[in-house]
Amino acid sequence: MKIAVYSAHEFEIPFLREANDDGHELHFVSEKLNIQTVGQAKNCDVVAVFSSDEASKEVIAKLAEFGVELITTRSAGFNHIDLKSAKEWGVRVVHVPEYSPQAIAEHCMALLLALSRKLIPSYERIRTYDFSLRGLTGSEINKKTIGVLGTGNIGCSLIKILNGFGCTLLAYDAEVNDKVAEMKNVNYVELNEVFAQADAISLNLPLNEGTKHIIDSAAIEKMKNGVILINAGRGALVDTQAVIDGIKSEKIGGFGMDVYEHEKGFFYEDHSEEVFKDDLFARLLTFKNVVVTAHQAFLTETALKEIAETTMKNISDFAKGRIPENKIEHHQ
Structure with a gap:
């Protein structure tokens, strides 16, 4: 699957690549996801977002138009994603419920x-x-x-x-x-x-x-x-x-x-x-x-490894037709 990874930080990219056991095509985007940058997700199956991204109603409508089927957030929280809109457009949402x-x-x-x-x-x-x-x-x-x-x-x-x-x-x-x-x-x-x-x-x-x-x-x-x-x-x-x-x-x-x-x-x-x-x-x-400190409590090698592994597992489960265990219940 082709994945647009928004808000891709230098500190996490090596961990995401290492965890990509199934050889998904990772397209790293340094910019935040918003209505101005959503176009970079064209031709992608999955969008991986961070807590600073904006998966708003308008953004999700565009993602669905592009054929995006899954939003996976590299965070436990998901208040940056409009879950109601995702449900309306048939876009699944998964997260990383816990990490270190x-x-x-x-x-x-x-x-x-x-x-x-x-x-x-x-x-x-x-x-x-x-x-x-x-x-x-x-x-x-x-x-x-x-x-x-x-x-x-x-x-x-x-x-x-x-x-x-x-x-x-x-x-x-x-x-x-x-x-x-x-x-x-x-x-x-x-x-x-x-x-x-x-x-x-x-x-x-x-x-x-x-x-x-x-x-x-x-x-x-x-x-x-x-x-x-x-x-x-x-x-x-x-x-x-x-x-x-x-x-x-x-x-x-x-x-x-x-x-x-x-x-x-x-x-x-x-x-x-x-x-x-x-x-x-x-x-x-x-x-x-x-x-x-600038929202860095999570920033350890152990946590980054666990976030990357869970994120890639979410994507692989979805690609193989499985229901990801980390789907957001409020959405599904």
Whole structure:
């Protein structure tokens, strides 16, 4: 089959080629999929997209016109795909439901440690040959109470790590994960109890109507003074302006983010030579107690290998007339 791979990044292309055991024809497109670039999918059977692509109603209509039968997204989330339109046009949609949850859990831990021990200010100071320690007193994670919102595979992996640090864990999710419930030092509690008791909170929830802006000004007001927030889940779990206000009032003692609610259009790209126009994001970068990474929590060799292998298996299953096991149930 001929596949148009949109938003093809240098870091993932070798893994996709390595996983292409069935010899599909891969056409790598560096641009994002949108109505302007959809023409590059002509004569293709499959389109492979990334979370930054736009498989909108208009785009899917064009893909169907070109004869595209399958959209496979190289991500767990699929809110960048208009599933209703795909169903109407008879285009199947599949995804990568999970890939190395350990990678994202470890990144959450890295952000928490960087904030707790003030590693970024320390690094910046040393680059100017200032080896003084004023203002660098940090806090230990041991014996702290940590809230984990979302106890799927990623949240479960993070809880295992935090248990090793000797933390008390407060878990919150709409559904109890039996594996998590059986772990030591973990208690499932109501959301407001997490807010009231946690010294740090990690967001590992999916994004939906019930979780959008789950961290807003009202939630922040209920938290302990100096709380550390970590978001490596979905950008819109957090009301960014509310977090900025919380940092300014010192209610929030640190914010580590790998995702941003308005990241579409600039994450994964180099804008270093441009006038940066997102004032909200620019304001975040002015705080010394904010650590930002550009949606890279997934970016490990293990995760990239698993994403590529699952993506190519989805395509091969479809090519062989099998129903891909990773079809999106909301669509089929």
